[in-house]
Amino acid sequence: MRTRLVTVLLALITAILVIPGPAATADEQGGEALHGQIRHPGDRDQGVEGITITVFEDEDEIGAAETDPDGNWEVELPGPGTYRVVVDQESVPSEFVVRETAIVAGGESEVEVEAGDRRPLIIALEAPGATGDDSSASPSEDATEESGSDGAAPAEEGEIAVGVDSSASFGERVLQLVAAGLLFGLVIAVSAIGLSLIFGTTKLINFAHGDMVTFGAMAALVFSSGAAGLGNSLLAIFAGLGAAVLAGALLETRLGRGALIAIQWSAILAGIVLATVLGVLGDSVGWQVPLWMAAVLAVLMGAVLGGCMERYIWRPLRGRNVALIQMFIVSIGLALVLRHVILVVFGSGRSRYPGFQIQEMVNFGPISMPPRDLVVMAVAVVVLVGVACLLQFTRIGKAMRAVSDNRDLAESSGIDVDRVTLYVWGLGGGLAALGGVLYGLNQVVEYEMGFRLLLMMFAAVILGGLGTAYGAMAGGIAVGLVAMLSTLWFPSQFMQAWALILMILMLLVRPQGLLGQRERVG
């Protein structure tokens, strides 16, 4: 087998070596070029379109390029040498000027290009009058100007909009940040309960949890903004999958194996067929629901997604006795698949839920919040109390805690562990989707939001104790508060770093977390 593989590889290599190829060589030799991306100084994930860049060799014009909608430009060069790059000041939007750097002076730059070099050249824009070190201060000014209409300025990637009036006194800012931190913490807590419960019942760290959050936010966006062709298809697929999982959970003991599999597969196939038909029909069966209804749909779909992952991926893997480390890697792979399928299906744009962007602020003494934030907090509190009641007082909730405590003991005392795990995944998926909707309402919806929230969720569950639902709640609120309050003294980009530092300190002092039980480690 191995010798055959090697022979095939060798044959392939020789074949390629002997083919004289003009196509590939043209690409590499003499492929000197200059390229770059000009970004919007306020929002660095956006490019600036229509800036003309001309390249001269001595006094001869070699080529010119105009930036595309993403701000990218590229000029092909005839060969190695020294070139002068000139940014056409006329084409730069009047509100910006080209920033002076070591390389770019007065909109001009001397660049040396070596043979075969495709060199990037950095050209930055800034507001007139702003010097280099000032640019970090300008976003906060923007936030102040906008805070009358809308608390959150569009946040840069990786940054979480704080939305606090920076002109207020220290005490007022503390109160405002506590409110913002509470809000953020509640959102983290709602999303993180599932992560913690899943860890408790299966000892698996679900790295795909963040992308389940994104999925919820995106699904709610689709239904509330009326992209019905896509929405219909998604609904049909998830209805089919949900029916299959539910049938499996409810009828397992009553039907024979063959009949059950037939029912499940026909449900899934029916869902796919229906989805294709609806997809072909497109937007002709259009409808739109208010955001709360869309959120309910998103939560249901999130629950189905979680249930499917458990039923069709994790349960078979446990059946094959795949080791835990391998399961982590599988969940990382799943996260990658899920995130990029979401990217392809829903697109990479950054959007907000329609109709909730501009709201009158409601004032409580020094704290002012838009009503949507109040609703987010209320929903989060109600859901957290509801989940706590579910865990504390219902049969299934007690079973979940029992399995979470000790899987073998629970199994031996007659609890159907597989079914409880399925419910835990459903609950976790639904809560993650809800967390996504709440987070999207507060910030922006985009395909990487869940992954960023995942870092905060990790900090929360470790802080509270891996595997405990109440620990995730307490940890989430603590992480949210610390992250927001850190912006009093430190730049807001370090928010996530502080959450991480809090987590590392907790690991040093009390590895089992706030509410975790001590186990023998190390």
Next chain:
Amino acid sequence: MDILSILAESMRSALGPVAAIYALAAIGLNLHFGYTGLLNFGQVGFMLVGAYGVGISVAVFDLPLAVGFGVGLLCALVLALLLGIPTLRLREDYLAITTIAAAEVIRLVYRSGFAEPLTGGVYGLQNLAGDFRALNPIPPGTYGVGMLSYNASHLWVMVTTWGLVLLMAGLTWMLTHSPWGRVIKGIREDEDAARSLGKNVFAYKMQALVLGGLIGALAGCMMAVYQAAIQADQFKPQVTFFLWVILLLGGAGRVFGPVLGSMIFWFLMSFTDGVLRGLGNLGLLPFLDGPDYGAIQLAFAGLMLVLLIVFRPQGIIGDRKEMLINVK
């Protein structure tokens, strides 16, 4: 769609410097996961501090390249200690969580406006390769046969990166065939057994973490030198996941696993990219735009990770028995 030119282009990227840099980082990861059983999901963080060590020293402080390499490796050492001290005494999942979070947080900090005077923020740093190119001993000209021909500066990059890969592979071989290597393999198989033999498991794990991290940082340094410019957004978490695919594809716990894995991985990536673009140009993929191809490739990498670990955890040249770690 020209299948032959796509194949040739894929072959070029399989032998190119990027594949060598990823192989180097995967060798570090192999030391972590393949030999010691440490779950490092943040190898890209080590690459980032290595690359920025070179970048900041050369572009901001105008220091020689050798100092840049030193700074990069030193940063990686500090990062490994910071990550290892709180987590290596605990179960393996804590290291996994901490590394994945730390790598992303470091990226966000390096690209923040606050750090811009030093790191260049989102724009990154450039003009890093002057010293390296001045060292080039190869006279200008074109070398090679047919489609696999390179000019002098390309050849120089390839010689150094693949040379480093061979060097580090040799180092791995020597380390793992030493008494030290037998202890870390023992830790991978059964930590408690190693501890009961009187070995300081924490110290051994820390040494492995630091060593693998340093190799990762070296890969980052080479990346800065090869591209002559670095941006924080090149160090997104998916780089780590690529490294995992490379490691598992080639075979974890094998000296040449990461090298072979990297070649095959970049061949496949380039090939799927070429085929997708070819199909797109023929109009066979009407519902996809250009940017979606990259996303499909990443989803494909994720799928490859899942399928590999489920159906062939030992990879292409691995030993299945070695990969059944942690099964109790």
